Amino acid sequence: MSNEPRQKTYETAAPSTDTRDARMGEGMDDRFNSKLREAFGASPFILTKFDEFMNWVRGSSMFMLQFGIACCSIEMIHTYAIKHDLDRFGAGVPRASPRQADVIIVPGTIVSKFGPRMKRVYDQMPEPKFVVGMGSCTISGGPFQEGYNVVKGAEEIIPVDIHVPGCPPRPEALVYGVAKLQERIKNGESSPVVVKPYELEEFGDLPRDELVQQLADRIDEEDLVMRYNWADSP
């Protein structure tokens, strides 16, 4: 190691203004020159509301939950994979843990046994969170709507922002759905909850009807349960 001052390093690390000046031409104010400046005119400041800014950020960088249920998940994988490449739209980072995700794509049929699990996964996601329902199954139960075990749409369990119809929807359709979601997020819109979703509740809190009486010695009071009232389903 020599004791020479590291002049060379300073030089290389300094901003190389030569090329920039050449590109800009003469007589321009080099501090604030940018595309944005062109867009906003003479004032070097952008005025925006903080929440609008946040909405823009949210919509432009979405972390999706890696969540596969049924047939639609195959087309969902194709949407992430080569050729369709959802990442082009700032939404292609699948996270394995719900705690790191802000969007959940629900790709398939939800059955009674899976309902409580899906609710749990959704609850684990941090706010704000968004849901894309993929396929007819998440709209109404799809081809399995009349099944004894099938939940008649994802909205019976969690609120859904965007429905992508199809059985299965093509990858292009899912890309469109995600793009639409981004648009809504940027505009700060959120979906109204139209049906009262099934909740996870403590078994002890259920009204003591005949069914609950029957199960009383098999389920603990504190256990979380989901009660399906099939007769009330659409």
Added chain:
Amino acid sequence: MSTGLENGLEVSEDDLETLIGDRALDREDHVNAPGFVVRPDQVQEVLTDLRDEAGFDHLSCLTAQQYENRYESIYHLKKYADPTQEVSVVVPTAVDEPVSQSAAPVFRTADWHEREAYDLVGIEYDDHPDLRRILLPDTWQGHPLSLEYDQEQPQVVTLSEHENPVQPDHHDTESDTMFLNIGPHHPATHGVLHVKAVLDGETVVDVDPDIGYLHRCEEQMCQSGTYRHQIMPYPDRWDYVSAGLLNEWAYARAAEDLADIEVPEYAQVIRTMSAELCRIAAHMLALGTFALDVFGDFTAVFQYAFRDREVVQDILEDLTGQRLMFNYFRLGGVAWDLPEPREEFFEKTREFLDDLPAKAEEYHNLITANEIFQVRCVDTGILEPEVAKQYGCTGPVARGSGVDYDLRRDDPYGYYPELEWNVVTEDGMDNYSRVLVRMQEVKESAKIIEQCIDVLEEWPEDDREIQANVPRTLKPDADTEVYRAVEAAKGELGIYMRADGTDTPARFKIRSPCFHNLSTLAEMAQGEYIPDLIASLGSLDIVLGEVDR
């Protein structure tokens, strides 16, 4: 005692009658096989005799159903050496006390089957090691495929914590066991499977696959659809990784036998070609996800596999109009002829086939020649052939254990007998062999497709009959029963149907290869390390849509 019959030699009906003797209360023949009615307390005896004396070593399926006046369990037996030899053992039980002897001590695979029969139909099996619900939640009320079930009744489903099942009798001062839930939402389970594992350090002590998170009532749906048009869309959704046409063929074959329909040869060629395209797509997915499981390769191998799937899906879309849920087969043929201009279609398909050898080479370099991959797969997840047979394994899983069994050759259908191709087997019995089998099967499928294209190109234009003349409303005769299987992507996919004279089946039962293959997981994983459990699960290549139906 050995009679030399276990080698697959022909057993005549008379031999069977003598063997079963007066334990047979009655005969009840099915379209595919002779059927013997036996008493509910003689099931084990009869099945043991059929297995040991007559060589019926493959319990292909168990169908349970309820009639007005009785419950019935049907054991569909076959031989691994010759699956065209079949026999059905019919066990009726009383309505007020549906209890029948369990077959689980004779065939291990009966364990899961009988749990399913108990769960959905409500028959109880005496002497069963662990009779509890398998598909529906434990707290479910009623048995949905029984006649008096009320679908409107409310149900309560729990989200319970799981206890360590071996804790009470596993008190080791040196070590401690740990309970680990894998799934139902987990990237390595290929869908919504829940594996309850107990670990001692890193070693797996106990595994219990908990299924039913995708039980979407496929059998009920098929029972309420009409034969001619309404059932065909559902098979696409059993094994949904683009294997749709293979599944449709299972239904088509069973229904065509039931209603006695001849399929024109031209349609058979198209069926054979398109089904093998599906097999390639399905095996590609298996390969890509397996690479993802064992060495976390989301970049190269996974994306390459999906690139190739896109090509296959394009071809299939040209042919059927859909990328995944084809709904292309019809009873008696296929929906429409090849797309025009035919030359373009042939050219596109040939191009894909021509590229395939180079791609296969690439996969070999990337996957099977990869050192990490070999360390993870060679000699892990051992499945002995005898064990595989006990569990009713078929398809690449069985062939990776050296069981030379492929229905396309052994129980021929379609256009396969006219073509040149080989059944691939490997003797390694491990995760590595199962992958090798799939990779080689892709090449065999390519051979089949190539020959089919040759045949189709030569086919005279005025003789292109794509569908037989099938009545608009199909009502097979009452009380005809059939059980038929085809070689799907994952193995033997069988359908049992009973007609009752109407235009919908009275009972529709699906024999899923994945259901059987998955049941071996405990055998393969116990005593191995937890990462090997994940590799074994991946190498079984299950699709939950088909496991849970």
